[in-house]
Amino acid sequence: MNDQSINRMTTDTFLPTVSVVIPIYNCETDLPELIDCLFAQTYPKELAEYLLVDNNSSDRTFELLQQIAKTSPILIRILSENKIQSSYAARNIGIRAADGQIIAFTDADCRPQPEWLKLLVAPFVNNDVAIVAGEITALAGNSLLEKFAENQQTLSQKHTLNHKFCPYGQTANLAIRQQALEKVGLFRPYLTTGGDADICWRIQQENIGRLEFANKAVVQHRHRTTLKELQNQWRRYGRSNRYLHELYGVELMRDITLKECSYRLARWLFKELPKESIKSLTGKTQVVNLLNTPIGILTARARTLGQREAKLSQQATIIEML
Secondary structure, eight states, rough: OBBBOOOOHHHHHOOOEEEEEESSSOOTTTTTHHHHHHTTOOOOOOGEEEEEEEESSSSSSHHHHHHHHHHHHSSSEEOOSSSSSOHHHHHHHHHOOOSSSSEEOTTTTTEEEEHHHHHHGGGGGGEEEEEEEEEEEEOOOOOOOHHHHHHHHTTOOHHHTTTOOOOOOGGGGGGEEHHHHHHHOOOOOOOOOOOOHHHHHHHHHHTTTEEHHHHEEEEEEEEOSSSSHHHHHHHHHHHHHHHHHHHOOOHHHHOOHHHHHHHHHHIIIIIHHHHHHHHTTSSOOOOGGGGHHHHHHHHHHHHHHHHHHHHHHHGGGGGOOO
């Protein structure tokens, strides 16, 4: 993996066709801002298509998508995946319908910045690049949980690109050469988490090409605002690790026991909190920093429970070919 500079004159003349695949589920409130971001992309309109795949939404998402596509100034194609409730199955529908040489991915709760697609595609000018990951930053939020996730850079690609087993990029901001997918197949359609790592690792293990990091190709992501949403997010991370352990032998994360949680919480309450409170009163720290430890304990415990509970089904090992 490299983050090397690319000659501007070369990339300005390198303009492959691109298909942007976005799985969508019950996202009617996210659609207006997402669509505005797609309209604002600086990549040549005639070379890009946007495949929005509804994954059996129960709200007005599909109806709104059809209305948007009729008057869109860019090529938006509306597809459906109603048989399998999985974002990876939805992405596979998009990949199969795609006409582009490069397949780019983002999510409905993301906000791609105007130069996103142009900068994400640029590294493919090098023939040995098979995967490009862009950076994921936080949408500005007001809640303490949003500020916590922003401070921790929870969704930054720096975490997954430094994975001990093998680097990978998250599908919130990822692009893959179509020829690579022809060789290794699509996402595992019945997998519910961990599919981004799986597909990146399969490509790299087959020595099809390397992974490049385009740190200026930015999408902003909306962080969770409630404790329940946050716990579900981190349980999913735990399940992902279990699935990847069963598929690849990835090392399991250490369990966080209730006893350890109680000790860390007591230490925070009687030692850390008084110190941080004084800093807060004097303006030397943010209020959210007072809660780093208890929120961290919550997320760690949720990840542990997700890892313990998860078991990879035989169906989830299936790989569909393009």
